[in-house]
Amino acid sequence: MVDWDLVLIALLAEDEERQIRTANLTKRQFWVHNLWRTRSTNGEFSNLFNDLRYDLRKFYDYYRMDYEKFEKLSYLLKSHIKKIKTNFRSPIPVTERLSVCLR
Template sequence: MVDWDLVLISIIADEEESAQANNRNRRRFLVDNLWKERESKGEFNNLFNDIKYDVQKFYDYHRKDYEKFQALLNICRPYIEKQRTNFRNPIEADQRLSLCLRWAVK
């Protein structure tokens, strides 16, 4: 004899398991507008280009002059540079180094 209650329970369990698997495999790519506008409104793009020509301000900000910053960037660029993909634009190596130096100063 077939116990229909057990059959229904197993069918419901299978459906719930497949629904959970579908939810796990589905990814959401929600990016806040603040991060989308980072390239045009971000601190690095607005500030870095202005202070790189002012020797004292650049030194105060990074604790390094611009030439030494560029030399350090050339040394560590292969290690901190990320690959550009179809899904996202990575943070550039000079931005990464600037952020690192800025946080090391504080």
């Protein structure tokens, strides 16, 4: 004997789960979190690098190399670590990549 109340409850629960899954799939997902969107203007590299560049002693203390060596190393590695800009996102610049690596 079939308990039709249980069958109806199971069908309703299944339909509700399907609606929740469909709603979750239609939510837009972002490549970059809002916290990191202002990195190019408010990030550590953008605020600190230019100041350190003009204070050679602080630059050396921060990176353990002088600015000229940093620039030369950046030039040598540029072809190996440079990324291509796409319609979806801008790549991290070579100097910033090198800065992160050295820190």
